[in-house]
Amino acid sequence: MERLIDPKTLARVKDMPLIAKTVADGFLHGLHQSRQRGVGIEFSQYRSYEDGDELGRIDWKLFARSDKYFVREAERESEIAVWFVLDTSASMQVGSASETKQPHWSKLDYAAHLIATLSYLAFRQGDRIGFMALSADKQHVVPLGSGEQHWSAILLELARLKAGFFFPPLAQISKIIHPLQSAGLLFVISDFYQRRDELNDLLQALAVGRTEVAAIQLTTKDEAEFPYKGVVRFEDAETGEQILISAKGACEAYQKRWVQFQTELQQYTSALSIPLSCINIDNPMDQAIYDFLDSRRKVIR
Amino acid sequence: MTNAAGLAALTTVAVPVLIHLFNKSKGKRVVVGSIELIKDTKSKRLTEIKLMHYVLLCLRVLIFILAALLMAGLSREATTGASEQVSYVTPFWLAQSTEQDIDKLQANVRSGDTYLLAEQIVPLKGSQLHYVAEKLRADGIAPSDHSTLLLNRLSTVRHNSPIHVYSTGLAREFNKIGALRDYNIKWHVNPGNGVGSPEPHQLTVHIIASDETKANARFLFQTLERIGRARNILLAADITEYIALQPQAMADATWVFWPEDLPLTELWELSLREDAKILLVPHMLSGSTVSNTALDNYPFTRFSVTRVEGNRQGQGWVDRWATDDGISLLTSKTISGHQVLRFRFDPFFENNGLAAQPDFPIVLLTLLLGEEGLDDRYPDARINLPTDNNTATNVHSKNTDYPSRPLATLLCVLLLAFWIAERWLSERLRHA
Numbered sequence: 030m031e032r033l034i035d036p037k038t039l040a041r042v043k044d045m046p047l048i049a050k051t052v053a054d055g056f057l058h059g060l061h062q063s064r065q066r067g068v069g070i071e072f073s074q075y076r077s078y079e080d081g082d083e084l085g086r087i088d089w090k091l092f093a094r095s096d097k098y099f100v101r102e103a104e105r106e107s108e109i110a111v112w113f114v115l116d117t118s119a120s121m122q123v124g125s126a127s128e129t130k131q132p133h134w135s136k137l138d139y140a141a142h143l144i145a146t147l148s149y150l151a152f153r154q155g156d157r158i159g160f161m162a163l164s165a166d167k168q169h170v171v172p173l174g175s176g177e178q179h180w181s182a183i184l185l186e187l188a189r190l191k192a193g194f195f196f197p198p199l200a201q202i203s204k205i206i207h208p209l210q211s212a213g214l215l216f217v218i219s220d221f222y223q224r225r226d227e228l229n230d231l232l233q234a235l236a237v238g239r240t241e242v243a244a245i246q247l248t249t250k251d252e253a254e255f256p257y258k259g260v261v262r263f264e265d266a267e268t269g270e271q272i273l274i275s276a277k278g279a280c281e282a283y284q285k286r287w288v289q290f291q292t293e294l295q296q297y298t299s300a301l302s303i304p305l306s307c308i309n310i311d312n313p314m315d316q317a318i319y320d321f322l323d324s325r326r327k328v329i330r
Numbered sequence: 331m332t333n334a335a336g337l338a339a340l341t342t343v344a345v346p347v348l349i350h351l352f353n354k355s356k357g358k359r360v361v362v363g364s365i366e367l368i369k370d371t372k373s374k375r376l377t378e379i380k381l382m383h384y385v386l387l388c389l390r391v392l393i394f395i396l397a398a399l400l401m402a403g404l405s406r407e408a409t410t411g412a413s414e415q416v417s418y419v420t421p422f423w424l425a426q427s428t429e430q431d432i433d434k435l436q437a438n439v440r441s442g443d444t445y446l447l448a449e450q451i452v453p454l455k456g457s458q459l460h461y462v463a464e465k466l467r468a469d470g471i472a473p474s475d476h477s478t479l480l481l482n483r484l485s486t487v488r489h490n491s492p493i494h495v496y497s498t499g500l501a502r503e504f505n506k507i508g509a510l511r512d513y514n515i516k517w518h519v520n521p522g523n524g525v526g527s528p529e530p531h532q533l534t535v536h537i538i539a540s541d542e543t544k545a546n547a548r549f550l551f552q553t554l555e556r557i558g559r560a561r562n563i564l565l566a567a568d569i570t571e572y573i574a575l576q577p578q579a580m581a582d583a584t585w586v587f588w589p590e591d592l593p594l595t596e597l598w599e600l601s602l603r604e605d606a607k608i609l610l611v612p613h614m615l616s617g618s619t620v621s622n623t624a625l626d627n628y629p630f631t632r633f634s635v636t637r638v639e640g641n642r643q644g645q646g647w648v649d650r651w652a653t654d655d656g657i658s659l660l661t662s663k664t665i666s667g668h669q670v671l672r673f674r675f676d677p678f679f680e681n682n683g684l685a686a687q688p689d690f691p692i693v694l695l696t697l698l699l700g701e702e703g704l705d706d707r708y709p710d711a712r713i714n715l716p717t718d719n720n721t722a723t724n725v726h727s728k729n730t731d732y733p734s735r736p737l738a739t740l741l742c743v744l745l746l747a748f749w750i751a752e753r754w755l756s757e758r759l760r761h762a
Contacts, residue, residue, distance in 0.1 A: 120363035136363075222364035252363070259760060260379055261358050265365035272365055275376045277761075282371035290367055 075099040110159065110173050110213030111151040112240075113144045113183075114206075114231075115190075117164040119267045120222045122192040124249065124310070136247040139310040140218045141187040143245070146318060147216065152180045156214075160186060161205065165194040168205055195267045196223055199230040206231070212239040221246050221294055224267070229297060236301040243325070244303050246294065250311040255283045339398035346390030350383070382759055389752040396745040403738050415442035417494040418451075418480060420503050422473040424459070424496075425466035432459045435496060438518075442491075447476040451483055477504040484513050492516045533698055534582050535567040538575060540589035542613035546678050546685075550587060550611065553691050563695075577601060585698060587611045590672070598666050609697070610672045647672065660697070671697070 078087055078098035091099045115121075117137065124135040148158045152175060159173040160183045169190070171183050196219070209215055215235060221228055221244075235242050251257075257276035264271045291307070298305040306324065308317045362368065417439045424432075424446065435444070436456045446452040446462065454462060476497075484493065492514045497503045504510065535554055539547035551569045558565035570579065572592065580586060580600045588597055590610040597608065647661040662671045677685040 123361060123363045220363050222366075257358075257360065259358060260376070261360050263365055263368050264359055264361045266361050266363055268365070270365055271359075272368060273376060274368060274371065275379050278376070279368065279371035283368060286367045286370055 074102045076102050109156050110211060111148070111156045112159045112161065112173075112209050112213060112215045113148060114161045114163065114209065114215065114217045115140050115144060116196050116217075116219030116221075116228065117162045117167070117169075117190055117192045118196040118219075118222075119164075119192050119194060120220055120265075121247075123220075123266050134310065135192070136220055136249070136310055137190060137192045139247060139308075139314070141190060142314060143218065143308075143318070144216075145184055145187055146314070148180055148183055152177065158183060159208070161209070162186070162190055163197055163202060163205075164192065165197045165201070167193070168197070168202060170205060172208070196227045198225070198227050199234060202231075203234075206234065209235055210237075210240060213241070215240045215242045216245060217242060218245045218247065220248070222267075232298065232301055232303060236303055242301075242303045244298050244305045245321070246305060246307045248307055248309050250309060253287065253309065255280050255287070339401045340395065342398065343391050343394045346387060346394060349390075350387045379759065382755060386752065386755050386759065389748050389755065393745060393748045393752060396741050396748065400738060400741050400745065403741070415439055415491050415494060416489050417442060417444045417496060418447050418483075419444060419454070419496045420447050420473075420476055420498065421466050421471050422503060423498050424463045425469075425471045426498055427463060427496075429460065432463060435459065435518075438494065445483075447479055451479065473498065473503050475503065477510065480504070481509055484510070489514075494518060532564045533566070533584050535565070535585040535587065535698070536580055536583045537567065537569040537587040537611070538572050538589055538592075539569055539611075540572045540592055540613065542591045543589040543611045546611050546613065547587065547589070549678070549685060550694070553685075553694055557691050557695050563699075575600070580606070585609060589613060594665060594670065602668065604667065606668060608668055608670045610670065612673055612676050612678065 075088065075091065076099065078100050082100050086100045088099050088101050091097075121137040121140065122135050124133050124138075144160065148160070151158050155175065157173045157175045158180065160169075160171040162169040169186055171179075171186050174182070217228075217232060217235070219228055223229065232242065232244065255276070257280075259276060260273060261276045262271055262273050295305055304324065306321050308321070415438070417435065419435070427435075436459065439456070444454045444456070444459070446454050480495070494516050496518045498519065537547045537551050537554075547569055551567055554565060554567040557563065558567065572589065577600050580602050583603060583606050586597065586602065586606055586608045588594065588608050588610055591613045594608075647663045660671055661674055662669055664670070677690070
């Protein structure tokens with residue numbers, strides 16, 4: 030399996046399940062461990078030993094008989110609920126403008142593929158998965174469920190997604206997010222651009238329960254590097270507000286402001302004990318997922 | 331340079347203005363997730379860049395204006411060749427002209443208009459020319475000044491083609507000829523062997539040099555030599571030391587240049603022609619003459635050699651010439667039947683007096699001939715006289731080429747400069 034896959038190349042496939050499986054398959058063997066290992070183990074099948082499998086899982090009796098290493102695979106029942114909360118405010122429609130090559134790859138596209146992949150990983154582990162897309166005008170909820178059909182339902186919802194408006198204030202969505210506060214794992218995927226701390230409020234509301242919250246911030250190369258030149262009319266994706274700037278003169282100040290913004294967000298999430306992952310949508314997605322899962326494994330251990 | 335095509339071309343100035351406005355409204359638009367991060371970064375550079383945009387706009391407008399002006403100039407030049415020619419004829423020329431002269435005029439004019447510079451401007455048909463000439467001859471018309479009339483005419487009526495003026499060689503016909511030099515005039519003075527062309531003048535000048543006037547006499551002699559080479563004049567000049575003077579040596583002289591420091595009585599003892607005239611040559615220390623100042627407002631065009639018949643009471647000297655500003659140049663007195671002329675100032679004063687001026691040979695010639703030729707007053711007029719590039723005629727010559735030519739060159743240079751500046755600024759803005 031090729032390790033690094035350019036998500037923009039994959040996006041041409043227009044087949045989210047295939048992409049999600051392709052990307053996820055790279056992690057399934059020997060990389061990821063279920064948190065609920067040992068709970069409700071029932072023998073399922075033998076499979077060949079692969080690098081990364083723990084030696085303790087090798088069936089030595091079978092080795093004695095066949096002179097080959099086999100690992101016992103088990104059906105694992107998981108009680109964990111994995112929620113994906115996606116910010117579908119208009120700012121998520123922003124992509125990398127400096128690279129004009131088709132297809133247009135927005136944060137929302139990236140998030141959809143990321144959720145598809147992560148949810149596939151979760152559902153393959155037997156976890157229950159749920160999905161929530163939040164913007165001020167529309168909120169889509171796919172309740173918790175398990176199995177491939179349920180995963181397909183989430184994919185269907187992801188394919189229909191359209192970004193618009195801004196992120197809703199907590200009061201507007203307090204009823205909807207109620208199920209998120211039960212025990213489980215919760216991914217909040219957003220660019221974390223907010224008008225009045227809506228996302229901060231949401232994180233705070235979610236962090237107090239028994240839920241383990243993971244925040245994923247999506248950024249673009251342009252946001253980090255500010256590669257613009259000449260006089261540029263910047264337009265806010267959500268408010269439509271425009272501002273005329275000499276890009277070259279503003280670059281340095283912007284980058285300082287950007288670092289400040291990132292630091293503030295990091296500090297805020299740290300205060301809430303929420304791990305924050307910053308993913309650049311211009312980098313290959315499987316690398317990002319690998320890094321993400323790796324960081325989570327460290328957290329778990 | 332204000333013709334219709336040029337004015338029409340001027341409307342293209344709207345193009346850069348429209349581009350400026352269009353670009354301003356359009357700009358380069360980038361949609362970002364949040365403008366809050368960018369809001370704080372507004373820098374002074376934007377004002378600078380806006381200013382540069384306005385400078386760029388100015389440069390582009392100037393480029394279009396210059397291009398329009400150049401086009402106007404070019405189209406004007408193009409139409410010049412095609413336009414009908416206009417001719418002005420002085421009555422005195424017409425009266426003096428032969429049939430061949432008039433035929434030549436008609437051939438030159440072809441289908442163009444001809445006007446007679448009488449008291450008013452009178453249009454003449456080709457067929458009328460001979461008849462009018464006949465009538466003028468019968469009336470015995472005298473030369474008179476037409477410069478004011480022509481000047482008024484040219485400042486009110488516009489001609490696209492060069493204006494042809496037919497005149498005799500007499501300066502009296504165009505006293506203020508200098509004022510006409512900005513117009514595109516082709517002078518036809520005494521065409522061919524036409525009537526009115528005087529016989530070549532014969533001048534015999536003897537210069538007597540005393541110890542005091544030796545240097546000045548030498549200078550005058552050299553000037554006369556230059557005149558003799560340059561003009562169609564039979565001019566014989568020599569210089570004689572006062573002490574070596576022979577009594578019979580002056581017998582053929584039309585002019586005698588006599589040292590001012592020597593008594594005139596000695597001159598009368600020599601045998602002179604009856605019509606011989608005497609010019610007193612100032613000596614080097616003649617600070618006692620009326621004015622040693624160099625002429626104000628010189629150049630020669632301002633040197634209107636006006637005949638002033640004033641009388642200086644008590645001295646018997648009569649002002650002969652004065653400048654436009656009223657500075658008396660020359661006085662004369664008749665002594666012993668001869669006209670004696672004296673400078674009212676020192677022409678050799680500190681190397682910057684009249685003698686040092688490039689016009690001096692012409693002034694001197696005018697003085698010697700007693701009649702001022704049209705070519706003397708306006709040496710750039712095209713006159714059928716022998717010319718030599720290094721002669722007195724051309725010493726004074728100024729570039730009176732049609733003014734649009736150097737202007738067009740200037741416009742071209744400016745256009746190029748603006749264009750380079752525009753490209754440079756444009757590139758800078760692109761990478762700002």
